[in-house]
Amino acid sequence: MALGNNKTLCSICNKNKITYSCDGCSQRFCLLDLTEHRQILNNELHHIAGEYNEFKETINEQRQNPQNSSVIKQIDQWERNSIEKIQQTAKDWKEIVTESLQTYINDIEKTFNDLNEQIKQFQIENEFNEMDLSCLKNQLTEITEQLNNSSNISMQQNRQLIINDISIISLEKKIER
Ligand SMILES: [Zn+2]
Ligand SMILES: [Zn+2]
Incomplete structure (x- = not known):
């Protein structure tokens, strides 16, 4: 086997290099671009984790301020x-x-x-x-x-209400008082 025959095209820099496959996106990367690819994924995970934290804040806020x-x-x-x-x-x-x-x-x-x-x-x-x-x-x-x-x-009370009573309905069932 000739030297350099184990090289394939890197999907980022388009050069023939020793490449590594990523199972997630099925692309091949040279070591340099693979490192950068992993860094991009890390950044994305960090961003999503941030959104999860925001959601947790929202939960706490709603629990503390039901009004x-x-x-x-x-x-x-x-x-x-x-x-x-x-x-x-x-x-x-x-x-x-x-x-x-x-x-x-x-x-x-x-x-x-x-x-x-x-x-x-x-x-x-x-x-x-x-x-x-x-x-x-x-x-x-x-x-x-x-x-x-x-x-x-004299005054007498009618059965008829001048205000409308209310009921609270959740998607699952009527909520009783
Ligand atoms: Zn590359
Ligand atoms: Zn990938």
């Missing part, structure tokens, strides 16, 4: 919206009831003023008898009862 999860944020949003809706509904009803109570009291006050006016007339004119007195007493009892009964307006 950053998009589902938690959605629940927060639902909570805020629901509270807002309930507060608005309560505010609306309180305005309506307040107005209604004021009208009710105004009506009673009007009756009272009329009766009071009559008392003044009686005092001025000195023209009244037992029947008038009895009538005045009865009327006062009546408007006193009316005023005390302003709680004849």
Whole structure:
């Protein structure tokens, strides 16, 4: 066998040299280029290891800050919206009831003023008898009862919800509370 016959083409420098095959890419390299080839693979492994470390950081971050999860944020949003809706509904009803109570009291006050006016007339004119007195007493009892009964307006709770309940679904199964 002639000297130098064991040489083949290096896939990098394209020269006939003693070459070594790489099982991974099935290319042949001279020693110099094989060293460099290994270095490139090493660099790539280093880069991938870096990406794995970043992923590990992401896992730790998500474990430490579950409130950053998009589902938690959605629940927060639902909570805020629901509270807002309930507060608005309560505010609306309180305005309506307040107005209604004021009208009710105004009506009673009007009756009272009329009766009071009559008392003044009686005092001025000195023209009244037992029947008038009895009538005045009865009327006062009546408007006193009316005023005390302003709680004849009352609240009752409906079965119907003004907010929507939520459920949380994972791809595998519904999550129960
Ligand atoms: Zn080479
Ligand atoms: Zn290779």
